[in-house]
Amino acid sequence: MIPIFSQSISKYNKTLANINKKYEILKNYSDQELKQEANKLKNTNFNKDIILVDAFAVLKEVIYRTLDITLFNVQILGGIILNQNNIAEMKTGEGKTLVALLPAYLNCLQGKGVHIVTVNDYLVERDAHLANKVFSYIDIKVGMITQKTNSTNRKFEYEKDITYITNSELGFDYLKDNMAIHKHDIVQREFYYAIIDEVDSILIDEARTPLIISGITEVKPKLYNKARDISDILTNTIDYKVDEKSKSIILTEKGINNCEGILQIKNLYDVNSPWIKYIINALKAKELFLNNKDYIVKNNQLIIVDEFTGRIMEGRRWSDGLHQSLEAKENIPIEPENKTLASITYQNLFLLYQNLAGMTGTAKTEENEFSNIYKINVTTVPTNQECIRKDLSDFVYKNEYNKWEAIANECSDMYKTGRPTLIGTTSIEKSELLSTMLRKINIPHKLLNAKPENVSKEAEIISQAGEKKAITISTNMAGRGTDIILGGNPEKRATAIIEKYISDKEINTEEKIINKNEILFLNKINKFNNINIKQEIENNTLKDSNAILNTIYIKILEKCKNYSKKEKQEILQLGGLYVIGTERHESRRIDNQLRGRSGRQGDKGSSRFFLSLQDNLFRIFGGNKIENIITKLNINDKIPIESILLTKSLNSAQKKVEAYFYDIRKQLYDYDEVINNQRKAIYNERKKILNSQFTKECILEYAEYTIEEMLTIYLQKNKDNNILKQIIKLLNIKCNIMSLAKMNIYEIKEYLHEQIRISYDLKETYLEQLRPGLIRQLEKYYLLQQIDQAWQQHIDKINLLKEYIGWRSYGQQDPLIEYKNEAFHLFINMIMYIRQTVIYLVMRSRLIVDL
């Protein structure tokens, strides 16, 4: 039976029906026949639209045979949407992990590789493992890359049909590949098709922070010290203005003149002059950062003090030279700074794919952003079972203290009835605050805070957050990708029991007597089952302890399943999972993520946000309006306010925040687009050189360009002979300037082109005799080395330029346009510089060899 879907997706009904029709046929196939059917698909050159029905039907049956799961129609629909390079919005618990297998399968048949991108290593391992169970049946190779994968294996894993990987590993490999000196160091293939899981997390929440590969550079203490001396001469409000709120400094016209005077330079804002960054940092150090408040000095080291907690943060450093400026201010040794060697934002990384698709529970609210920036549409897929979760109206308290008190009381009530409750917090500090409050009133609970090292442990805890009496406090990111099953996850529960048994055993290996731990443990087992592990082991005739444990595991699992089932019924009676939000997030999307933890697969459940008027979001974006409403209502501190007017104001404050962050991301994108195009050009040139057998042509091309560029200057400077001298010197050719100067410009050009070819051929013959093949290696080496060096310097300049743009005022001009113009000039200069230095070096390579 085919459900009637809403208009936007009803167009897929026919395809869906065809897939199911084919699936009915495949059901009767033997294993052998089904595998043959899959093989047929592999060896076709069909266009993927033609084989979609067959491929999806085959995989549906393979999934059934390997996992004992029958895909729902909505899952197939999700697969079709992903295959069309769209975002499929499917709620938590709808089974997106399996959905991704359908388009991954279809697209990997093209032989160009498919990437499935997830947010952390734990999910990469979990999902790759599942996919492998399915795909090994039809001989499709599944690869996986985590932080642990070494570079030889990386290449191998990228060669697989389908590769699971995190966004950050993917990005770093991309950057590293584009810094490779040898062709065989490159690990990635061309980007063909990617499916991004939790796509909103990656493309929206993480879009603001670029991936950076950095190296350490030499420090320049002189610059820092000089800038400090200048900052001591300059006077506040006359030479510069301080903005405490945004922690920024702006030089006045007078200040700029003063600096230029002291340094004896013409333009402080010239990108080729390093000074402005040092001076601004020195002024920040002077005015905005105080010893023993913002930092302390201990053993000649400057240590940051956390502004919220007052704790000292050993080992952390402020970036972009600020830390060094403070070291200069305190007259202690200046430590090296980090330098960006390569960087890219996720936005631009994923735009490199020929085809891009994504899935998540929450995308519709950011639909415009996805379509404007990434050119992908969002399609909402209905849930398999109707969602009956109740999203209750907000409770708003006057102050924050009352809010947390109310939340703690609510947790206590839930704990007493046994209803599982998940409390989402916006920061680690807040979750710790609530945890302390709960501890005081003796409410057992679990605390999760999304630190990378806790990811897999958190997934365990989250999967048990649906058990009776479970109270779980979690920051938004914790346990991502793991769904909460009412009554708990029986597999995890059974494994935990066994693991506990084993680890207790290991601690007490020598003890024959049943110890306290074991009694507790056995009691726990007995609670569901009457299995006595000790007895089992003693009675068991199997010798192999693994086999014994396995039989016991199966027994325990059976019991756990029954137990979970019974518990789920009880919990449903109590109302299902209860989700408490403790603050509105910076977008409705993240609120929805939290709510979506409850009510999976048609389960009962509810959610409620507890807010206070002192919450950051309302304080900063709410304005007076909200306060006015409160004063008018004149209410008791302890009683929550439920007012439509108030809710409306809160919603509009939240929308303001959404718009604010969207603007920041858009701005980042606009600015980044400039460097992105330049990056693409440089990486392409690099790739061309790396793959080329004919680098000689490239060198000669560089030489010819250089000749032309310099001759243009020659004409501009009224045929200044000095320019000709420069050309001759750069090209390292012998030639009479006077006779050259007599020729017209075309003749000069022809002549120089000819000379450089002759001179290069001679050099080649000479070097070939000396060591065959050497010249090609040298060419490649010089080309790549010069490109990389120039590009890194260019990144520095562009970063600086971006900062200047903020510091300078442009009157009516759009700073973005100014930025684009200047960035373009810098790029052109860099290209010229690369060509010239390569020619210079290559034409002198004889010296190096002779040494």
Ligand code: ADP
């Ligand atoms: P999502 O990523 O959409 O939140 P998951 O892929 O993590 O969901 O799947 C949630 C759970 O649902 C998993 O335990 C999975 O095995 C189960 N599941 C997925 N598809 C089906 C199905 N068609 N029938 C039954 N269970 C399913």
Ligand code: MG
């Ligand atoms: Mg998922």
